[in-house]
Amino acid sequence: MTDHSLALPAGIDTGVTASIRRIGAMVRRNWYLLRGSWPRLLELCYWPTVQLVLWGFLNTYLAHQSSFFAQVFGVLLAGVILWNVLFRSQLGLSLSFMEELWSRNLGNIMVSPLRPGEFVAALLSMSLIRTLIGVVPITFLAMAFFGFSVYGLGIALVVFFINLLATGWAMGLFVSGLILRFGLGAETLAWALVFPLEPLSGVYYPLSTLPGWLQVVAHALPTSYVFEGMRAVLVDHTEHWHLAAIAGGLNIVYLAAAAFWFRRMFEAARRRGLLLQLGE
Amino acid sequence: MVQDTPRGSEAAILVKRLTKRYGKVLAVDDISFSVERGSVTALLGGNGAGKTTTIAMLLGIVLPTSGAIAILGEDMRAHRYRLLPRMNFQSPYVDLPHRLTVAENLTVFAQLYGARKPRDRVLELARDLDLEPFLKRPTGQLSAGQKTRVALAKALINRPELLLLDEPTASLDPDTADWVRSYLARYKAERGATILLASHNMVEVERLADQVLMMRGGGIVARGAPTELLARFDRRTMEEVFLDLARNRREPEPLNAAE
Numbered sequence: 072m073t074d075h076s077l078a079l080p081a082g083i084d085t086g087v088t089a090s091i092r093r094i095g096a097m098v099r100r101n102w103y104l105l106r107g108s109w110p111r112l113l114e115l116c117y118w119p120t121v122q123l124v125l126w127g128f129l130n131t132y133l134a135h136q137s138s139f140f141a142q143v144f145g146v147l148l149a150g151v152i153l154w155n156v157l158f159r160s161q162l163g164l165s166l167s168f169m170e171e172l173w174s175r176n177l178g179n180i181m182v183s184p185l186r187p188g189e190f191v192a193a194l195l196s197m198s199l200i201r202t203l204i205g206v207v208p209i210t211f212l213a214m215a216f217f218g219f220s221v222y223g224l225g226i227a228l229v230v231f232f233i234n235l236l237a238t239g240w241a242m243g244l245f246v247s248g249l250i251l252r253f254g255l256g257a258e259t260l261a262w263a264l265v266f267p268l269e270p271l272s273g274v275y276y277p278l279s280t281l282p283g284w285l286q287v288v289a290h291a292l293p294t295s296y297v298f299e300g301m302r303a304v305l306v307d308h309t310e311h312w313h314l315a316a317i318a319g320g321l322n323i324v325y326l327a328a329a330a331f332w333f334r335r336m337f338e339a340a341r342r343r344g345l346l347l348q349l350g351e
Numbered sequence: 352m353v354q355d356t357p358r359g360s361e362a363a364i365l366v367k368r369l370t371k372r373y374g375k376v377l378a379v380d381d382i383s384f385s386v387e388r389g390s391v392t393a394l395l396g397g398n399g400a401g402k403t404t405t406i407a408m409l410l411g412i413v414l415p416t417s418g419a420i421a422i423l424g425e426d427m428r429a430h431r432y433r434l435l436p437r438m439n440f441q442s443p444y445v446d447l448p449h450r451l452t453v454a455e456n457l458t459v460f461a462q463l464y465g466a467r468k469p470r471d472r473v474l475e476l477a478r479d480l481d482l483e484p485f486l487k488r489p490t491g492q493l494s495a496g497q498k499t500r501v502a503l504a505k506a507l508i509n510r511p512e513l514l515l516l517d518e519p520t521a522s523l524d525p526d527t528a529d530w531v532r533s534y535l536a537r538y539k540a541e542r543g544a545t546i547l548l549a550s551h552n553m554v555e556v557e558r559l560a561d562q563v564l565m566m567r568g569g570g571i572v573a574r575g576a577p578t579e580l581l582a583r584f585d586r587r588t589m590e591e592v593f594l595d596l597a598r599n600r601r602e603p604e605p606l607n608a609a610e
Contacts, residue, residue, distance in 0.1 A: 089465060096462035103455040104448065107489075170448070178445035179505065182410045183463045184435045344373060344404065344413040347444045 093185045097193030101167050102200070115205040119155045123209045126151045127217040143306045145219040150274045152213065152221045153301060155206050156232055157294060158265055160239025161246070163201030164194045165261035168247040172255055178347045187337050191330065194247070195240055202236065227304050230315045231297045237322035238293050239265075244329035248336035251345070273298050293318040293325065361424040363388045363513050363545035364409065369418030371404050371569075378404040380569035381418070386547055386562070391539060393556040394549040395589075396566030397597050402549035403444065405566070406515050409547070410440055423512060436464060441506040442517035449491025453482060453501050456490055457508060464509035476504040480534070496527035503531065507538065514538075516548040520555055532558055553589040563589070565596050572596050 105111055130147040133140035171177045180190065213219045221228060242265055249257045271285065272294035278286055289295040296318035303311045340346050364386035371379040379401040386392045394402045407413035409420060411431045420427040422434050447456045454473055461469035477483045480500045485493060490501060499519070506514060519535070520528035532555055539546055550556055556563060557577050565573040565580075573580060573596060577589055584592045 092465065093463055096459050099462065100448070100451070100455075100459040103451050103459070107450055107452075174448040174450075175444075175446035176448050178412065178442065179447065179460070180463075181412050182435060182438075182440055183460065184432055184465065185463055186432055338414075341412060341414045344371075344378075344407060346412045347403070347407055347442070 089184075090186070090189055093183075093189050094193045094196065097180075097185065097190065098196050098200070101170065101193075101197045104170060105201075105204075112204065115159070115201055116208050119151075119159070119205050119209045120212060122151050122155065123148070123212055124216075127213065127219075130219075131217060145221075145223075146302060146305050147275055148213050148217060148219045149221050149224065149301055149305055150298065152206060152210060153231055153235055153297065154269060154274045155209065156202060156235040157239045157268070159202040159205040160198045160236045161242040161265050162239075162261060163198035163205075164240055164243025165246045165250075165258075167194050167197040167201070168243075169250065169255070169258055169261065172250065181346050187334060191244065191333065194243070198240060198243060199236065202239070224301070224304055227300065227310050227315070230312075231301060234293055234297050234315065234318040234322055237319075237326055238268075241322065241325040241329040244326075244333045248329070248333040251333070251336040251340045254345070268292060268294055271295065277302060291321070293321040296321075361388075361421070362386055363390075363423055364392075364547060365421040366405075366409075367419045369405070369408060369420065370416045371401075371408060371413065372416045377569050379408070379415075382566075382569075382571050383418075384564055384571060384574065386545060388545050389539070389543045390561040391535075391546040391548065391559045392562045392564060393560035394547065394564050394566060395551075395553075395556060395593055396549075400566040401569040402566055403442070403517055404569075406440065406442075406517055406547070406549055409515060410438070411435070436509060437511060438513040438515065439464075439506045439509055439511040440515040440517070441502045441519055443521050444517065447490050447498075447501060447505060450489055452487050453477075453490055453493070453504075454486040456501070457504055460505050460508045466508065472508060473504075476507060480504050480507075495522050496524065499523055499527065499531060503534070510542065512542075512544055514544055514546045516546065518550055518552075519548055520550070520552055528552070528555070535559060553593060557589050565593070567596060 126147050130140070130144065133147075134144045135141075171180060210221050213221060224231070243261075246257070246261050246264055249260060271281070271289050272292055273280065273289065274294075278289050278295055278299060281289055296314040300311050300314040300318075303309050303314070362385040364384075366385070367383050369379055369382050370377070382401075382405070394405060396402050404413060408415050409422065409427070411427055423437055425434055427434060451459070454477075457473040457476065458469050461472045466472040473486075477486055480503060482497075482500060482504060485497055485501070490498065493501065503519070506516070514535075516535075520531050523531065535546060536559060538544060546559070548555075548559070560577055563573075563575060563577055563580055564571050573583075573592075575583065580589065580592050581587065584595055586592045586595065
């Protein structure tokens, strides 16, 4: 048995550098998984591509039928692309978390020096990576097949992207907390929970289309401000930064609440002895 | 809360009046024990005796209902993240991701535990544990014995001062099990590490353990060195001692009070 002192001495393995290294280890673990599993990589791009093609042809058809749609060509496509940012970021976080349960690895991770906050940071990082893998290719497909560039949104695209990513993270943390507490029986929520936001956020139509009481609900969602802002840029060619600011404020509240929820569920799982039992 | 003490002189594990309830189920019932540094202690008991829950509480992934735990002289609850880099564990209740290769899994944990050169540490362990032929194979494709060695490599990745093992040789053939026991004995001797292991294997216990804690119904019903227990129970093997206690042929000793 050889004896080198490769591990850092106990007691000094703290601080930001150590924290970043542990987060990096978890990102590396997920990257190994993606790199070695083409079905997982394909899944990330498959549904966004199918959706883009469907809505792209619908957009093209409507543009041929109506001068209004011809003028606002791209609204539906931008909606599809931005919706997938939200969907993929939420799913990316939840799936990265569930991978640890499916592989029965959560116990190993939770007895390592990785702190819950670092675990969450790793999940957020993986969500970003998975979102980029899923969404960037369809932005180029939209350019190649339908002559629409979402990058034409300019700096607003960055603001929309960050806001949708944050909403997805908040939802992903909420779902992961539920799974921590109730086990993999709650995993279907990872796919289902986000879908009510599609009609409520006005992804493909203005919020004014909704009945009054649903508009009240919609105004509590950061996503509705993002999609209203998107239409303002594409239809009216104006940037309504106040909408982005409201979305940002709501996202801060929801992210803080989701982080608090995840932490509470983590502690509940420790109390109930679930961290060793969670798995398939 | 157990008061912190300076490193070096104190027990590796000091447990005082530890209890864990899951609703109405009493999983661990007011146990107290200490484990000397550099020793091997075996937790024995039938299924549901409370061994795994005890180990999980020592690791901090299960919160005790009451009681205190000091690990390596520090309060576990207050200093968990300072202690975790100095300890590690292996359990049949957890697994390493099957799709990742052995090298990938070990590299991830080397990085998590702060190895300065993760790849070097992985290669070193691969040499020590005869894992070199499997390093590039997906972990899920290994035999039970090979998986156990990989899990052991993960448990040793940070050269832990305290190693907690839950049934380390369960489902292994006698040859592999013997190899694992030899390796653990060598690791303990060379590094002065402390090992706490839960086991159903009496041969393992007689061979490795300096101290045995017999558990039943969440409590400790007997304790002592294997030779002491054999003499006290007037039995030839630990298996006979175990059966006496498991089948209520002997009254539990009054040992649950704090030492």
